[in-house]
Amino acid sequence: MTEASGRGATGRPLRILEIETFGHGGLMHYVHNLSCALADRGHRITLVTAAGYELQGQPRPSGVDVRPVIGRMSQRTREWLPRLGSRVVQKAEAVVDAGRVTRLVRRIAPDIVHLHSTNQIALAYLILLRALRVPVAVTAHVVTSHERTALQDAVRRRIHQLSPLIIAHSEHDRRRLLDEIAIEPTRVVVVPHGEYGFFARSVETLTREEARRSFGLRPEDETALFFGYIREYKGLDVLLDAWPAVSAARPSARLVVAGDPARLDPARRRELEAAATRVGAIHRFAYIPFSDVARYFAAADALVLPYRHVSQSGVLFLALAMGLPVVATRVGALAEVLRDGDSALLVEPGSAPALSAAVTRVLADRDLRARLADGGRRIAAECSWPSIAARTEAAFETLLRRQPGA
Numbered sequence: 001m002t003e004a005s006g007r008g009a010t011g012r013p014l015r016i017l018e019i020e021t022f023g024h025g026g027l028m029h030y031v032h033n034l035s036c037a038l039a040d041r042g043h044r045i046t047l048v049t050a051a052g053y054e055l056q057g058q059p060r061p062s063g064v065d066v067r068p069v070i071g072r073m074s075q076r077t078r079e080w081l082p083r084l085g086s087r088v089v090q091k092a093e094a095v096v097d098a099g100r101v102t103r104l105v106r107r108i109a110p111d112i113v114h115l116h117s118t119n120q121i122a123l124a125y126l127i128l129l130r131a132l133r134v135p136v137a138v139t140a141h142v143v144t145s146h147e148r149t150a151l152q153d154a155v156r157r158r159i160h161q162l163s164p165l166i167i168a169h170s171e172h173d174r175r176r177l178l179d180e181i182a183i184e185p186t187r188v189v190v191v192p193h194g195e196y197g198f199f200a201r202s203v204e205t206l207t208r209e210e211a212r213r214s215f216g217l218r219p220e221d222e223t224a225l226f227f228g229y230i231r232e233y234k235g236l237d238v239l240l241d242a243w244p245a246v247s248a249a250r251p252s253a254r255l256v257v258a259g260d261p262a263r264l265d266p267a268r269r270r271e272l273e274a275a276a277t278r279v280g281a282i283h284r285f286a287y288i289p290f291s292d293v294a295r296y297f298a299a300a301d302a303l304v305l306p307y308r309h310v311s312q313s314g315v316l317f318l319a320l321a322m323g324l325p326v327v328a329t330r331v332g333a334l335a336e337v338l339r340d341g342d343s344a345l346l347v348e349p350g351s352a353p354a355l356s357a358a359v360t361r362v363l364a365d366r367d368l369r370a371r372l373a374d375g376g377r378r379i380a381a382e383c384s385w386p387s388i389a390a391r392t393e394a395a396f397e398t399l400l401r402r403q404p405g406a
Helices: 026-040 072-077 083-108 120-131 150-162 171-180 208-214 236-249 266-278 290-299 314-321 352-364 366-382 385-401
Strands: 015-019 044-050 064-070 112-115 136-139 165-168 188-190 222-227 253-259 282-285 302-305 326-329 345-347
Touching: 015 026, 015 083, 026 044, 026 064, 026 314, 026 385, 044 083, 064 083, 083 120, 112 120, 112 385, 120 136, 120 150, 136 385, 165 171, 165 385, 171 188, 188 385, 208 290, 222 236, 222 290, 222 352, 236 253, 236 266, 236 352, 253 290, 253 352, 266 282, 290 314, 302 314, 302 352, 314 326, 314 366, 326 352, 345 352, 352 366
Parallel strands: 015 044, 015 112, 044 064, 112 136, 136 165, 165 188, 222 253, 222 302, 253 282, 302 326, 326 345
Antiparallel strands: none
């Protein structure tokens, strides 16, 4: 650690309270990696997250204190309480959790609190933290809700309006914050998404051959992967429509689909599962736990991101770090990060013919896959967690310098 590392505007290592309210999934993976990297720079991190914290067994520096205290009662009652009753418990517990977080803030007196969720619970935390006059930064992992419900958009808009500092993952999202929500430019800084190579490190002994055998794939199979939460904006239906043309051109092509459909209407879930079955896809419509994620990427020849729209994608940064070639749509920040023909093949969203042509091309060309993989690894190296932590630290310093008496 250099002499300047771990020194914020206060002239000392910072005590940082990171708050993430889910305890699993891509957002949690981001916060875990960022917390560890900030601790490596000399800061003291308290990570408040949900009960059932998915990465409890993962190594972390001694400077990271994990408190999986959010939603403990909801976690215990989820299995046996009817859905309506579980929601009542969850909403009531949110009030208790807000009080618990407030007491923790008063006890540890953090120099800065960093919020990552932009839901109703996070809004309550933000209002309480502002009342306590604690400096707060919010990372806008999503600028507006993907399904664009009025309540979700109103909550996110209010969080961004109240946040003294907003961290965006791209220039695309920074412009949206400025143009759509009228945030002052001085309150928004860009810090790219970090790479997710820690998935590969969690299963370093897993070979590609073992991974492929676990899915029943043959050595000659050319495998495309769709991975992550299954939601309408991610365009799985477009990929399923495109797949028959891929199969016709590449008889050994196989499609693997894996992800949590929790936010899908049950009828829509059944429809997509039936379509996946019709095209012969290997599919698992369920949340994929951390310990099993790398197996999917190790078995694949390419990742397909057929998104209709997006802010940024953690799944993309997992593929880049693992050297998996990518086919993606020109939406959101994807076209800002990726270069067509160098680190990905890019197509227009919503076009099954364009998507099938790009997937066919990447599966058929081993040299192209190698070139795209190399380009992806270069991007991942530029988005290393030490780099992301340094830029996040600089953003925190900007906020702290604005505080009275700084």
